[in-house]
Amino acid sequence: MNISAVDLFCGAGGLSYGLEQVGISVETGFDNNPACRYPYEANSNADFRSMNVEKLARDPEGLRRQYPWDADLKVLAACAPCQPYSTLSHEKDKTREEHDKWGLLDEVRKIVERFEPDVLAMENVLQVRNDGIYNQLVEKLTDLGYFVNDDKNVYCPEYGVPQKRKRWVLLASKEGPIELGDPPCPDETEYPTVRETIGHLPPIEYGETHPDNPLHQSRSLSELNEERIENMEPGEDWTVWEEKGKEHLLLECHKKESGRSYKAPYGRMSPDEPAPTITTQFYNYGSGRFGHYDTDQNRALSLLEGAMLQTFPEDYQFIEDPEEATVTQLGQWIGNAVPPLLGQHIGEAILDHVDAGKREPALADD
Numbered sequence: 001m002n003i004s005a006v007d008l009f010c011g012a013g014g015l016s017y018g019l020e021q022v023g024i025s026v027e028t029g030f031d032n033n034p035a036c037r038y039p040y041e042a043n044s045n046a047d048f049r050s051m052n053v054e055k056l057a058r059d060p061e062g063l064r065r066q067y068p069w070d071a072d073l074k075v076l077a078a079c080a081p082c083q084p085y086s087t088l089s090h091e092k093d094k095t096r097e098e099h100d101k102w103g104l105l106d107e108v109r110k111i112v113e114r115f116e117p118d119v120l121a122m123e124n125v126l127q128v129r130n131d132g133i134y135n136q137l138v139e140k141l142t143d144l145g146y147f148v149n150d151d152k153n154v155y156c157p158e159y160g161v162p163q164k165r166k167r168w169v170l171l172a173s174k175e176g177p178i179e180l181g182d183p184p185c186p187d188e189t190e191y192p193t194v195r196e197t198i199g200h201l202p203p204i205e206y207g208e209t210h211p212d213n214p215l216h217q218s219r220s221l222s223e224l225n226e227e228r229i230e231n232m233e234p235g236e237d238w239t240v241w242e243e244k245g246k247e248h249l250l251l252e253c254h255k256k257e258s259g260r261s262y263k264a265p266y267g268r269m270s271p272d273e274p275a276p277t278i279t280t281q282f283y284n285y286g287s288g289r290f291g292h293y294d295t296d297q298n299r300a301l302s303l304l305e306g307a308m309l310q311t312f313p314e315d316y317q318f319i320e321d322p323e324e325a326t327v328t329q330l331g332q333w334i335g336n337a338v339p340p341l342l343g344q345h346i347g348e349a350i351l352d353h354v355d356a357g358k359r360e361p362a363l364a365d366d
Helices: 014-021 034-043 053-058 060-064 104-115 126-130 132-143 194-198 223-230 239-243 303-309 327-336 340-365
Strands: 003-008 025-031 047-050 073-078 119-125 153-155 166-173
Touching: 003 014, 003 340, 014 025, 014 073, 014 340, 025 034, 034 047, 034 327, 053 060, 053 104, 060 104, 073 104, 073 340, 104 132, 119 126, 119 340, 126 132, 126 166, 166 340, 194 303, 303 327
Parallel strands: 003 025, 003 073, 025 047, 073 119
Antiparallel strands: 119 166, 153 166
């Protein structure tokens, strides 16, 4: 069966890469950032097109033309940006409605209504399920006759992703019931760990780039942050500085009752657990528990380590010219990506769905 996919909001290609690993043919990736072209096309067999999704919503025939004429099953991947729904990104002076990415999920609804793909696949933060626009999308899917999966709440370590990432995965099909399926690692003793994922990489200092891999680079630290991480063991938090009598290491917010509950920033990861959720700021020591677990490496995660904790392969080609890439851009690509391994499980769910459909007629004949 010829299963063909198009990936909206494709970014650097995490979801497309995962789908291709299980044999789903991805035809085109769309993203409004033209800089995504190199990593997307360097790591997948799909073409990249820089285009706003709003334009596709107005031209469903243009989207239809991306699929080959003989496609038996048309899959639309539409992982709209999560920032409007993430609790980490709400700015004090902006309402959600004013956020420039807030309406993109509604554009997905319009595309589904006008194009009606055979299968829709979406990944987002858990908070999206409480949003009115998301609920309008689900209502529209139901009205159009789609079957929508029940197992949407995903804890990524259960699917082999070495980070405590919680996501909402929606699968919808016009062909019959579809589910993500039982997780392969349901017991926490089976969860992949930080050490298993990045422990083999050569050590580097803060501010250093490894000569053999420009992605294996870490940001510099101020003298104060260097002292902070030197006085931090894996799994500890900033309260240890108080215990050691090093109050000068505390931030002003830590001295206020309102700030004492935020324990993750400036911590080190625990080596034998999954990592915390990899955000777009994982390369900054103070942005979360992103300190390296090895106390001989007093630094935050390197870009390569963050990518591997997102399950990108070690040789994934993010940049063509190291001189042109910025840490901020790479951090956004890596942190915003659908983990490729989760994308692979989504692809396997689609294949299982197709196989179940093939078996239905035989059962009926009996």
